[in-house]
Amino acid sequence: MxxxxxxxxxxxxxxxxxxxxxxxxxxxxxxxxxxxxxxxxxxxxxxxxxxxxxxxxxxxxxxxxxxxxxxxxxxxxxxxxxxxxxxxxxxxxxxxxxxxxFGHPEQALKISAVTGTNGKTTTAFLLEQMLRSAGRRCVLVGTIETHIGDEVRPSEHTTPESRDLLALFADGIRVGATEAVMEMSSHALEQERVWGLPVDVAIFTNLTQDHLDYHGTMQAYFEAKARLFAGVGAPPPRVAILNADDPDGGARLLQQNLSSGVMSYGMNAGEYRAERISLHAGRTEYLWKTPVGAVEIVSALTGRVNVYNLLAASCAALARGLSLEQIAEAARLLKPVPGRFETVANELGITVVVDYAHTDDALRNLIALARELVGNGRVITLFGCGGDRDRTKRPKMGRAAGEGSDLVVLTSDNPRTEDPAVILAEALAGVTETGAKYIVEPDRAKAIELAIHEARRGDIVLLAGKGHEKVQILNGVTVPFDDVAVAAAALQAH
Incomplete structure (x- = not known):
């Protein structure tokens, strides 16, 4: 050229x-x-x-x-x-x-974009699976991995720079993709990494505190995510899908005069609502009532938080032309997302769960779900806080863990260049306010062993914060680390 x-x-x-x-x-x-x-x-x-x-x-x-x-x-x-x-x-x-x-591949794809604090990855994964179930060929770009049709590639960033993103889109066009599903982080929206992308369907999952080290205030954080619905160097999305139960995100956008068509979802509010909800371990059922009819949704996903993820993905699938019946059939076949309430198999009668929860809201939701499932057993929560990130959420995460757990094991997440002891002290301040029992062990592998050693038959152990990640960043050095593998070894030795 x-x-x-x-x-x-x-x-x-x-x-x-x-x-x-x-x-x-x-x-x-x-x-x-x-x-x-x-x-x-x-x-x-x-x-x-x-x-x-x-x-x-x-x-x-x-x-x-x-x-x-x-x-x-x-x-x-x-x-x-x-x-x-x-x-x-x-x-x-x-x-x-x-x-x-690259020949403007973004114009040849119908782009669905997901933003929000929690649920972006799961919602994007679910939507891609729904579209594929209807015979659509897709590009998926997100935190865990990238899909180019049937090819799976590792992801370096939640939302890549525009040059790399457009290269992925071009690869997708070459294998016949017609749809793209992507996560759009607040950083990417603020920095205009997604400049010029013509988003067809935009989803806002929720807004809770995160990334204030970068954005400074919750208002600035909200405004960064809200840019998706105004268009970043492109017209506004054709359809905006908003969580009506989320007061700080979706509900605020519902009050604005958006030029997009709006689909609101929720359990307590919204036009696309989940009713008659039944939650069990490994099974979720509800009646999805919409302005175009109602259908029973049955999924192997677990918990209330996944009802919201299913609602968001289902609304997007409907906006992209799938029928209620196609969505219900796809929901039955949905596979769980790696590192999102991922269980570690064992024969000890202990439920061990690896989850990416790394904000106080996500941690609170995770613990609430565990409490629903555990019956008379105990909830043991292991978590840490990331270094070189928003320090103000550390005591909040500590409070969330302490308020819902029978035992808290406080450890390192990715300290990056910070002193792990400083991070632990700031998180511990929140735990001690609750009066919960706790153990502090900076070494994450040892901490996982301790948490599992403390567990008895019928208990649930939550390993929160890293989810799908396969590395840990200590003193600026990246080393291999996999919560699932470490937990599996500890269970074997238990």
């Missing part, structure tokens, strides 16, 4: 750019540049891509987009012969160039 074609629609000023120059691709990471690429050098939260322009050119970049006015003023002196563009918005430019070079 010619450079001027790749730059079509980009808001940038160029220096003597030869329109006939051929380009092959685009990169924002200098380590991935190959000859013929455009390099987009932009300032980020952790680093400044402008520092690596020289490296990119050495690796074969044939043109550079920069958001550095200083570099723009003297590119001929620094890098003679290389066309430079000055851009005001780096991520917008990256998205536009990428879309041009």
């Amino acid at each position: 010619r450079l001027d074609e790749a730059m079509r629609g980009v808001d940038a000023v160029g220096t003597g750019v030869p329109s006939y120059l051929e380009v092959n691709g685009v990169q924002y990471d200098s380590r991935r540049v190959v000859p013929g690429d455009i390099f987009v050098a932009m300032r980020g939260g952790a680093t400044d891509g402008n520092r690596f322009i020289g490296t990119a050119i050495e690796r074969g970049a044939v043109a550079v987009l920069t958001d550095s006015d200083e570099l723009w003023k003297r590119p001929a002196m620094l890098y003679p012969g290389t066309p430079f563009y000055l851009m005001e918005h780096g991520r917008r430019a990256l998205a536009t160039v990428s879309a041009n070079l």
